[in-house]
Amino acid sequence: MDEMLSLARNLVNVQEDERRIIARELHDRIGQSLTVLKLLLNEAMNLPSDKAGATLGEAQSLVNELMSLVRYLSLELRPKMLDDLGLLPALLYLFESYTSHTHINVRFEHYGLHRKFPPEIGIAAYRIVQEALNNVALHAGVSEVKVLAWSDRKVLFIRIEDLGKGFNLTGANNNNGLNNIQGRAMLVEGKLTVQSAPGKGTVINAELPVITRIRKETAGKSDDNRNTGR
Amino acid sequence: MITVTLADDHHIVRHGIKALLEAEPDMRVVGEAGCGMEASQITQKMKPDVLVLDLMMPDINGLKLISQIKKRSPNTSIVVLSMYGNDCYVLEALQAGAKAYVLKDSPQDEFVRAVREAAAGHRYLAPPLSDRAIEAYLLKTEDTKLDPYDMLTFREREVLHQLIQGSTNVEISEQLCISRRTVEVHRARIMKKLGLHGRAELIHYAILRGILPEGK
Numbered sequence: 001m002d003e004m005l006s007l008a009r010n011l012v013n014v015q016e017d018e019r020r021i022i023a024r025e026l027h028d029r030i031g032q033s034l035t036v037l038k039l040l041l042n043e044a045m046n047l048p049s050d051k052a053g054a055t056l057g058e059a060q061s062l063v064n065e066l067m068s069l070v071r072y073l074s075l076e077l078r079p080k081m082l083d084d085l086g087l088l089p090a091l092l093y094l095f096e097s098y099t100s101h102t103h104i105n106v107r108f109e110h111y112g113l114h115r116k117f118p119p120e121i122g123i124a125a126y127r128i129v130q131e132a133l134n135n136v137a138l139h140a141g142v143s144e145v146k147v148l149a150w151s152d153r154k155v156l157f158i159r160i161e162d163l164g165k166g167f168n169l170t171g172a173n174n175n176n177g178l179n180n181i182q183g184r185a186m187l188v189e190g191k192l193t194v195q196s197a198p199g200k201g202t203v204i205n206a207e208l209p210v211i212t213r214i215r216k217e218t219a220g221k222s223d224d225n226r227n228t229g230r
Numbered sequence: 231m232i233t234v235t236l237a238d239d240h241h242i243v244r245h246g247i248k249a250l251l252e253a254e255p256d257m258r259v260v261g262e263a264g265c266g267m268e269a270s271q272i273t274q275k276m277k278p279d280v281l282v283l284d285l286m287m288p289d290i291n292g293l294k295l296i297s298q299i300k301k302r303s304p305n306t307s308i309v310v311l312s313m314y315g316n317d318c319y320v321l322e323a324l325q326a327g328a329k330a331y332v333l334k335d336s337p338q339d340e341f342v343r344a345v346r347e348a349a350a351g352h353r354y355l356a357p358p359l360s361d362r363a364i365e366a367y368l369l370k371t372e373d374t375k376l377d378p379y380d381m382l383t384f385r386e387r388e389v390l391h392q393l394i395q396g397s398t399n400v401e402i403s404e405q406l407c408i409s410r411r412t413v414e415v416h417r418a419r420i421m422k423k424l425g426l427h428g429r430a431e432l433i434h435y436a437i438l439r440g441i442l443p444e445g446k
Binding site: 063064067068080081084085088089092093108109110111113114148150155157159191193205207 | 286322
């Protein structure tokens with residue numbers, strides 16, 4: 001029971017942290033850019049039309065910046081790709097953007113991911129990988145991380161492995177990232193192990209059931225077979 | 231004359247596209263839609279040369295919409311106009327049957343060109359998108375060859391380590407609190423995944439791989 005309570009508390013904290021980041025980005029970057037844009041447009045309106053070009057050009061490049069920022073934020077909030085295209089494209093995109101932000105290369109090996117997973121499994125897997133990679137970027141001090149994922153009819157298996165600094169597992173209780181990963185796995189009745197020691201790198205293994213209990217129950221009640229998540 | 235229908239849930243966007251296309255002497259917008267359902271209906275009714283489609287419609291997944299429309303109006307070429315230029319969307323859109331893909335922040339002439347190319351039946355990706363990038367992405371989605379050992383589940387690994395230690399099925403079933411039958415199933419799956427036959431091969435494999443029982 002205690003475990004459930006602390007899991008719930010962690011999830012709420014994580015959610016609040018994420019909202020804080022998004023709110024700040026909205027206010028600081030989008031809000032500010034919009035203000036500048038407004039000023040530029042005012043300026044252009046007051047200029048003779050043959051002189052307005054440069055100002056409008058500036059405004060346009062600001063609009064392009066804003067568009068890419070909005071795109072980035074909406075993907076952070078919820079990887080739409082996961083809903084639209086599935087786990088594999090979402091992960092590939094995550095790695096691409098992770099590498100461009102952190103300069104840490106992701107070596108990705110996968111098998112059997114060309115399928116739709118139930119939404120709760122897809123998002124759990126995605127967040128586990130995302131959180132583990134963030135931990136690697138923050139603590140491991142490496143230039144490469146290996147991610148392995150495979151799936152058969154019953155399970156989705158994920159491993160995130162780095163050869164970095166590692167940490168002492170007994171002192172890791174307060175690591176928000178790790179708690180969050182554990183919570184994500186627990187919520188879908190998956191299993192998760194973390195192996196690490198100072199100087200020995202870190203290996204996180206997660207095994208998520210592809211058919212969750214909720215879905216088994218639903219499938220039992222009707223012929224609507226939603227195992228594939230379609 | 232190239233006939234075009236537009237589908238985007240933002241009125242202002244449609245308005246802008248329409249003005250842009252109608253400035254071309256040989257293009258005419260013959261219908262507009264604000265949601266996926268409307269887009270499908272109007273395209274089926276008007277059978278235009280080109281449908282300009284935003285991938286992110288509020289009601290229907292844009293990719294599903296593409297394949298649906300291709301069935302109902304096969305001669306209509308679809309130009310996707312999207313905020314998202316990620317290779318995966320482009321690839322999926324092309325695979326679903328789209329002819330061209332343009333980003334919403336592409337220059338105007340790229341967009342007009344895409345409509346023209348699509349109308350002529352040519353595939354067109356507006357820069358910075360490229361065929362080469364799409365092919366590179368396609369390669370990344372292909373299954374990699376994994377080490378069979380990495381493809382064992384947690385439970386299979388536990389059973390494997392017990393087997394290597396020399397435990398019998400009965401001992402394993404007691405140790406892991408599972409039935410003997412389940413142990414046999416695990417054992418069979420492990421041997422199949424690792425491509426091994428019999429205990430001698432199993433021991434040989436364990437030595438080669440340097441697999442020690444867990445916890446030691």
